[in-house]
Amino acid sequence: xxxxxxxxxxxxxxxxxxxxxxxxxxxxxxxxxxxxxxxxxxxxxxxxxxxxxxxxxxxxxxxxxxxxxxxxxxxxxxxxxxxxxxxxxxxxxxxxxxxxxxxxxxxxxxxxxxx
Amino acid sequence: xxxxxxxxxxxxxxxxxxxxxxxxxxxxxxxxxxxxxxxxxxxxxxxxxxxxxxxxxxxxxxxxxxxxxxxxxxxxxxxxxxxxxxxxxxxxxxxxxxxxxxxxxxxxxxxxxxxxxxxxxxxxxxxxxxxxxxxxxxxxxxxxxxxxxxxxxxxxxxxxxxxxxxxxxxxxxxxxxxxxxxxxxxxxxxxxxxxxxxxxxxxxxxxxxxxxxxxxxxxxxxxxx
Amino acid sequence: xxxxxxxxxxxxxxxxxxxxxxxxxxxxxxxxxxxxxxxxxxxxxxxxxxxxxxxxxxxxxxxxxxxxxxxxxxxxxxxxxxxxxxxxxxxxxxxxxxxxxxxxxxxxxxxxxxxxxxxxxxxxxxxxxxxxxxxxxxxxxxxxxxxxxxxxxxxxxxxxxxxxxxxxxxxxxxxxxxxxxxxxxxxxxxxxxxxxxxxxxxxxxxxxxxxxxxxxxxxxxxxxxxxxxxxxxxxxxxxxxxxxxxxxxxxxxxxxxxxxxxxxxxxxxxxxxxxxxxxxxxxxxxxxxxxxxxxxxxxxxxxxxxxxxx
Numbered sequence: 001x002x003x004x005x006x007x008x009x010x011x012x013x014x015x016x017x018x019x020x021x022x023x024x025x026x027x028x029x030x031x032x033x034x035x036x037x038x039x040x041x042x043x044x045x046x047x048x049x050x051x052x053x054x055x056x057x058x059x060x061x062x063x064x065x066x067x068x069x070x071x072x073x074x075x076x077x078x079x080x081x082x083x084x085x086x087x088x089x090x091x092x093x094x095x096x097x098x099x100x101x102x103x104x105x106x107x108x109x110x111x112x113x114x115x
Numbered sequence: 116x117x118x119x120x121x122x123x124x125x126x127x128x129x130x131x132x133x134x135x136x137x138x139x140x141x142x143x144x145x146x147x148x149x150x151x152x153x154x155x156x157x158x159x160x161x162x163x164x165x166x167x168x169x170x171x172x173x174x175x176x177x178x179x180x181x182x183x184x185x186x187x188x189x190x191x192x193x194x195x196x197x198x199x200x201x202x203x204x205x206x207x208x209x210x211x212x213x214x215x216x217x218x219x220x221x222x223x224x225x226x227x228x229x230x231x232x233x234x235x236x237x238x239x240x241x242x243x244x245x246x247x248x249x250x251x252x253x254x255x256x257x258x259x260x261x262x263x264x265x266x267x268x269x270x271x272x273x274x275x276x277x278x279x280x281x282x283x284x285x286x287x288x289x290x291x292x293x294x295x296x297x298x299x300x301x302x303x304x305x306x307x308x309x310x311x312x313x314x315x316x317x318x319x320x321x322x323x324x325x326x327x328x329x330x331x332x333x334x335x336x337x338x339x340x
Numbered sequence: 341x342x343x344x345x346x347x348x349x350x351x352x353x354x355x356x357x358x359x360x361x362x363x364x365x366x367x368x369x370x371x372x373x374x375x376x377x378x379x380x381x382x383x384x385x386x387x388x389x390x391x392x393x394x395x396x397x398x399x400x401x402x403x404x405x406x407x408x409x410x411x412x413x414x415x416x417x418x419x420x421x422x423x424x425x426x427x428x429x430x431x432x433x434x435x436x437x438x439x440x441x442x443x444x445x446x447x448x449x450x451x452x453x454x455x456x457x458x459x460x461x462x463x464x465x466x467x468x469x470x471x472x473x474x475x476x477x478x479x480x481x482x483x484x485x486x487x488x489x490x491x492x493x494x495x496x497x498x499x500x501x502x503x504x505x506x507x508x509x510x511x512x513x514x515x516x517x518x519x520x521x522x523x524x525x526x527x528x529x530x531x532x533x534x535x536x537x538x539x540x541x542x543x544x545x546x547x548x549x550x551x552x553x554x555x556x557x558x559x560x561x562x563x564x565x566x567x568x569x570x571x572x573x574x575x576x577x578x579x580x581x582x583x584x585x586x587x588x589x590x591x592x593x594x595x596x597x598x599x600x601x602x603x604x605x606x607x608x609x610x611x612x613x614x615x616x617x618x619x620x621x622x623x624x625x626x627x628x629x630x631x632x633x634x635x636x637x638x639x640x641x642x643x644x645x646x647x648x649x650x
Contacts, residue, residue, distance in 0.1 A: 023155070026162035030169065068124045069167040108169045268454050269425070269465065273472035273521060275514075276451045277506030277533055278580040285580035286454045298514045307517065313525045316429075316473045316488065 003086050005093035017041070018051025025062045025076055032109040035100040037077040039092065045082065052080060072103050116145035116236065117209040118243045119152065119229040124163055127205060130226040131164075134175070134202040139228070140194070140216070141181035142208035149243055151229055152207030154181045160207065160228065185212030191219050198223050234265075251321025251328065257314065259300040264317075266293035272314040345482065345528060346500035348445035349417045350389040352650040353623075354529065354558045359616055360623025361644045362419060362531070362560060363387040363635055366396055367407035376407060379632045380414050386639045387416075387626070388647055389446055391531070394421040398458025405439040412443055419502060420444045423452025428468040429477070429488055436478060440497030448502035448531065449474040453580075472525050475503055479526030503527035505559075507544035508537060508583035516547040523557045530557055531625040534564040535611065536572075537583040545620050554620030561615045564627045565638060566604035569593045605638060612642040 017040035028036045040052030056078045063073035081088045146152030161177045168175040183190040185208035205228040206213040213225040233245035248265035268286040275294030278285030282295045394404035408418035451471040455463045485496035503522040569592035576584035615621045
């Protein structure tokens with residue numbers, strides 16, 4: 001399968017989404033990322049029992065924080081798919097980039113450039 | 116331990132709205148254990164505040180430090196050389212922290228980043244509950260080891276009141292009726308007699324009602340008290 | 341007569357062995373004396389004493405002692421209610437002295453609904469002492485003539501001491517024991533929470549009689565006539581500590597809306613009839629909530645008139 005997905009996504013690999021921290025997500029936003037998403041295993045199929053469920057809660061926390069700040073919470077998202085679902089991976093990547101394109105550049109980036 | 120909840124981001128941002136350079140101070144004591152004011156939470160607050168200020172186009176410079184404890188002057192003294200470099204500081208310790216800081220560094224303003232709530236413990240990961248009211252004269256052994264002063268909404272010494280229903284307090288369906296628990300424990304252990312008779316009126320002199328309190332352990336005090 | 345504890349009409353009626361009949365009235369949410377007098381006028385001559393509630397359901401109203409005095413001006417005997425939520429022991433003792441000085445002879449000692457249910461949920465609650473301890477305090481003031489700190493009182497307040505009991509709250513098995521504690525603390529009479537679940541109340545009273553509690557204090561059964569099925573539904577769902585059987589709600593719903601009030605009164609009358617016969621019950625406490633004008637009719641039909649003169 002040589003599936004293509006948008007080139008403007010930077011992938012950071014972790015052994016399990018349980019390793020993803022609130023700070024990783026916040027720092028990405030702070031540094032100007034227009035969107036961040038976490039792709040974890042299907043729920044119920046985490047190799048470490050509940051890493052993906054923990055990641056979902058952390059994503060929810062960051063969404064809440066962004067809402068409080070007045071930034072669209074949709075810029076941060078949690079997806080679940082298995083490692084065998086390559087097509088789904090590409091689809092999610094397109095879905096997320098479409099969503100971010102509609103939202104436009106991060107307000108953080110705009111203001112920082114202006115400053 | 117002392118349990119606290121973080122203030123909302125908006126409330127903290129409003130406190131330092133006119134500041135450009137601040138220090139956020141965590142504490143490795145209770146607030147680290149209850150996940151509100153340790154290193155992780157200090158970092159999250161700093162990142163969140165930076166994002167918010169960047170969005171406004173009004174960047175803020177934030178440094179962080181986590182003290183061993185903010186309730187000991189020797190640790191509070193540790194920031195002596197840097198505390199003057201900031202326009203303000205936010206403490207994520209319990210209410211004791213910003214006071215010890217304010218007492219030592221009279222020229223600096225320390226904002227409380229958390230609301231200190233109660234003495235309690237974690238009943239499960241992420242959920243803390245009150246257990247002690249710090250009344251200064253503990254008598255929990257009279258109540259099956261469960262404190263009605265801290266855990267009954269009316270602090271009844273002779274409960275339960277008429278609002279106890281199915282083991283739950285009338286005030287909040289998520290709150291256990293502690294008197295229901297006390298009575299059941301006594302009944303199950305065949306010690307109902309412990310609850311016969313009136314528990315005498317309590318002296319609140321040892322509680323906060325008697326004025327701010329002080330503990331002195333003379334064998335530890337150096338010099339005059 | 342020398343054996344009387346307070347000399348109140350209620351005490352005399354009970355002591356003489358009459359089936360007592362007491363009413364209840366909430367003071368106004370303001371200083372509207374006329375409205376209070378209007379409500380009370382329906383009760384004159386129909387009851388032995390009237391409870392004057394103390395910031396009931398934690399909603400601010402005219403003070404219960406002031407309401408009690410206004411009631412006395414109208415020729416009714418007050419049962420002055422006091423809750424532990426709003427006053428510390430200093431305020432309680434001084435209010436008891438004040439009420440007594442102005443002629444109040446009965447009082448009802450209560451914990452008080454939690455302020456979160458009322459109209460000032462931000463208030464600090466006091467609970468310096470609890471309702472059980474309040475009973476001991478009023479008794480000490482009366483029988484020993486002493487304040488809590490053991491100082492002598494210059495003219496002690498002689499109150500007929502009342503307390504509440506909710507037979508329907510949990511843990512149910514403990515309720516008779518808690519009642520026993522209140523009696524041991526010094527309660528002379530008990531007014532129960534509104535009774536709707538007769539089966540449970542019969543069982544409760546059987547336990548109370550088995551323990552001999554009815555011989556150590558007067559127990560007045562609480563009755564509230566339902567105005568309609570909606571009220572029954574509401575109380576069942578939202579009023580803490582209420583036990584309203586589905587059968588009663590069905591019974592009210594079973595008749596035309598315009599006849600539901602009459603059906604509610606009928607149920608109350610059946611209850612009163614049974615309480616008259618029930619061992620251990622010394623009277624009825626009628627809580628006709630904002631329905632004071634119905635009290636004369638209910639009293640008449642219940643056959644409790646005229647009230648004894650003692």
